[in-house]
Amino acid sequence: MPINRLLQATFAALAVTVLASPRPVAAQTVMKLANATINDVQHEWQKLFAADLQKRVGDKVTTEVYPASQLGAIPRMVDGVLLGTIESFITPTAFLTPTDPRFQIFDVPGLFASPEHVHAVIHEPAYRDHMETMFLNRGLRIIGAIYNSPTVVLTKRPAPTLEALKGMKVRTFASPLQIEPMKAIGAIPVPLALTEVIPQLQSGGLDGMLAGMPILTAFKYYDVAKFVTDLNFAQIVTVNVINEAWFQKQPKDVQEAIRAAGRVAEQQAFPWGVSNVQKTNELWLANKGEILKLPPQEQASMMQTFVSLGTNIVAQNPVVKAEMEKLQALVDAKRPK
DSSP: OOHHHHHHHHHHHHHHHHHHSOOOOOOOEEEEEEESOOSSHHHHHHHHHHHHHHHHHGGGEEEEEEOTTTTOOHHHHHHHHHHTSSSEEEEEGGGGTTTOGGGGGGGOTTOOSSHHHHHHHHTSHHHHHHHHHTTGGGTEEEEEEEEEEEOEEEESSOOOSHHHHTTOEEEEOSSHHHHHHHHHTTOEEEEOOGGGHHHHHHHTSOSEEEEOHHHHHHTTGGGTOOEEEOOOOOEEEEEEEEEHHHHHTSOHHHHHHHHHHHHHHHHHHHHHHHHHHHHHHHHHHHTTOEEEOOOHHHHHHHHHHHHHHHHHHHHTSHHHHHHHHHHHHHHHHHSOO
């Protein structure tokens, strides 16, 4: 066969082979959902979100849930979602305050009257839309916002009065609105990642911690400390943030599915979370823990001090103050009569 005919035949065979080869399948999007906690309302939101998203987009997005700090301590997970190495992270707003001080407006003492009040405020349609895009300048989008639990303090020895808390080393969230109130009552605030708390309680490096009751039971803190004082000076608000640059790389239908699944999950998680707080209180008592309350006069005096502190802290930054005024107007409008 002449050389030119041989070349033509070879090219033709190659062309058939190329055309017959299957086209490469587009890479599946993986969405890692990080969390410091487990078996609480944050974890429940993640599971509800993943299930709803799968119904909407099928195998276009694979969700991987990593509870109990599997992807690192809280500061590392915050860094991960900011850098885009973690697509999604759920946490109380206080732990995001170092990223943007506007997060602290949700932690002002005395702001919310009840779980239902929290739910009514953060899910008012216009404000919920505002929350979603409030931190885009930091590269974060809020796709989930939920009521978490009241603030309690766990201690290794009974603390039925404020006097008993004086001098105690208490783990706090990384927020001035927890750090400064502890200082005001004579406790020593120690901002610390959740993964470090139990070893510090066992070694004597800590005397107690601020938290929500669901965390204390999920991690069996009743094995290292038995006493909870229901300070209840703030309702913990949790948000799920995602990396905005990653979000913008997704097709429009996936973007809308992520947003919709987040809103559905937060509505479904609310009654579950309220019920879970009650169940965890009962579980604490069943494991020979105690739940204490301050004397009414001390509680009222403490709240007066904490509210004043909170007001002063948010007023120091004009941007935070402006956001606080917007939130406060809605809080007042939604406050139970």
